[in-house]
Amino acid sequence: MGASLSRHRFAWLVTASVAAFAVLGSGAVALGAATAPSPVAATPTATPTPTPTETTPPPRPVSTVEQTASPLRTCSVAWLLDDGRFGKLQAQVLTADGQLLFERDPATASQTASSMKVLTAAAALNVLGPDFRATTRVVAGAEPGTIVLVGGGDLTLTRLPSGQEPVYTGAAHLDDLAGKAKAEWESRFPGTPITRIVLDSSYFGGKTWGDTWPPTERGTGWLSHITALQVDADRADPRVFLSQRGDDPVGRAGAAFAQYFGGVSVEQGTAPPGAAELASVSSQPLSTLIPQFLIPSDNSLAEMVARHVAIALGAGNTIDALATAIPEALRVYGIDTSALRIADGSGMSRNNAVAPSYLTALFVKIHAREGNLGILRDGLPVAGESGTLNYSNRFFGDNAVARGHVRAKSGSISSAYTLTGMIDAADGSTLIFAIFATGNVGASARTAIDTLTTAFYRCGGNLSNN
Known part of the structure; x- marks a missing residue:
């Protein structure tokens, strides 16, 4: 090939030039095809889409009051809540200023x-x-020699000397009372014997015994017939609280x-209108009567006071009047009273x-002693110290730690x-609390209630609602 190239140098140059031109020409054609513009079909002019106006949302209101994080409370009493002795359990616990700590169905009105x-x-x-x-x-009575003993709704009046x-x-x-009456009678009507x-027991009216009060409560000494005239709340022994x-x-x-x-002679009747008063005696003030019925849970005395409330409000002098008078x-x-249902006091x-x-x-x-409510606060039983919370079946054993508290x-x-x-x-x-155990319950519910109360005492402000 080299010898041929030497002998025919010119022919080879011509051939090479032709080949190069062919290659270059082909590349140019290809390049032109690659860069040439493509045909574009004509399209109708589109209506431009309007650009939405950008709006700025109004600023979110920010409280000017400094927000305090709620404390994380970790003391749970959940393990006590399934105790069958409760029957149906309802409960609520608040702080002294009314903040909620714990609740279980607190808004349902139930037996009290x-x-x-x-x-x-x-x-x-x-x-x-x-x-x-x-x-x-x-x-003085209407007839000569007659006096009228007029009951004014004081069940505490005593026949003891x-x-x-x-x-x-x-x-x-x-x-x-008898001594004062005799002296005044002799002063007004000298020489005329009584x-x-x-x-006269007409100051209270209507039935003397509630529709659902068990008659056995009279025998056990928990309740008397409610009449405006009686002595010692009709106890057989004036010195014994639970006397028949x-x-x-x-x-x-x-x-x-x-x-x-x-x-x-003695008979029942009413005093004549405008009769001259010969003598009177009065009960202790309400401020004394309240602890006397709250601490030992005296039913008769509570009924007496409730009846006076109804009379003072003009609602009537019967037990049925309490339904409207107390609310x-x-x-x-x-506090909303619309859900209260009152059958007695x-x-x-x-x-x-x-x-x-x-x-x-x-x-x-009551805790804040609003109005006269401090009297009520001071008149309550105290666990292990007074009244119904000092019985041997209250706050005993492990629950004794809450006594006095x-x-x-x-x-x-x-x-x-x-x-x-x-x-x-x-x-x-300080905790404010209420515990109700209702329905299928017995006396053992007291211990279950005391146990839960003691758990509240131990938890204090760390009481959890979980």
């Missing part, structure tokens, strides 16, 4: 048992005032009064219905056991 007495006391302090006293009078104290310390004495006594009650409290009072006048009297405290009726949350709201005010009103009827009030907790905080 004797926790109802807290409402009765609060109603009475508003309507009657702490200085209210119930008065028993003797007036002056100088002897009954269950109701400081009560008025029947012998004092030969007849009329007993009778079936005729007016007759018992009349017989006790008549003994100071010799052989006179009306409680409205002053600013003592809580003995299973027809009462109050929500635990109502009681805790009221106890916030729980100030509350207990309640017990066959279908409801309750406890509501205040706890001075172990950490120094």
Whole structure:
């Protein structure tokens, strides 16, 4: 190939040039094809889409009040809540200033048992005032030689001689009333003997026994017939709290009064209008009566006070009048009373219905001594120290640690056991609480309630709602 190239140099140059030109030409054609513009089809002119106007959202309101994080509370009582002794459990716990710590179905109105007495006391302090006293009078009768013993709704009046104290310390004495009446009679009607006594119990009206009150409560000494005239709340023994009650409290009072006048006739009736008063005696003030019915849970005395509330409000003088009178009297405290159902003043009726949350709201005010409510606060039983919370079946064993630290009103009827009030907790905080155990319950519910209360005491302000 080299020899050929030497012999024919010119021919090879021509051939190479031709080849190079062919290659270069092909590349140019290809390059031109690659860069030439493609044909574009004609399209109609589109209407331009308007550009949306950009808006700035209004600024979010920011509170000027400094927000404080809620504390993380870690003390749980959940392990106690499934105790079958509770039946149906309802409960609520608040701080002293009303902040919620714990609750289980607190808004359902349920049977109260004797926790109802807290409402009765609060109603009475508003309507009657702490200085209210119930008065028993003797007036001249319509016929010569007749006097009328007029009951004014003082069930504490005692037939014990002056100088002897009954269950109701400081009560008025029947012998004092009789002595005053005899002296005034002799002054007004000298030489005219008293030969007849009329007993007037008309200040209270209607039925004397609640529809659902068990009759056995008279035999066990927990409740008397509610009449405006009676002595020692109709106890067989005026010095024994749980002394048997009778079936005729007016007759018992009349017989006790008549003994100071010799052989006179005694009958029931009413005083003539405008009769001249011969003598009177009065009960202790309401400020004394309230602890006398709260601490030992005196049903008769609570019913007496409730009836006076109804009379003072013009609602009537019967037990049925309490349904409207007690809620009306409680409205002053600013707590919604629309769900209250009131059947009596003592809580003995299973027809009462109050929500635990109502009681805790009221106890916030009681603890703060709002109005005259400090009297109620000071008149409550204290665990291990007084009244129904000092019985051997309350706050014993492991629960004894809470003795002296729980100030509350207990309640017990066959279908409801309750406890509501205040706890001075172990950490120094004050708790407001209510516990209801209703439905299929028995006396052992008291211990379950005390155990839960003691757990609240131990947790204090660290009580968790979980």
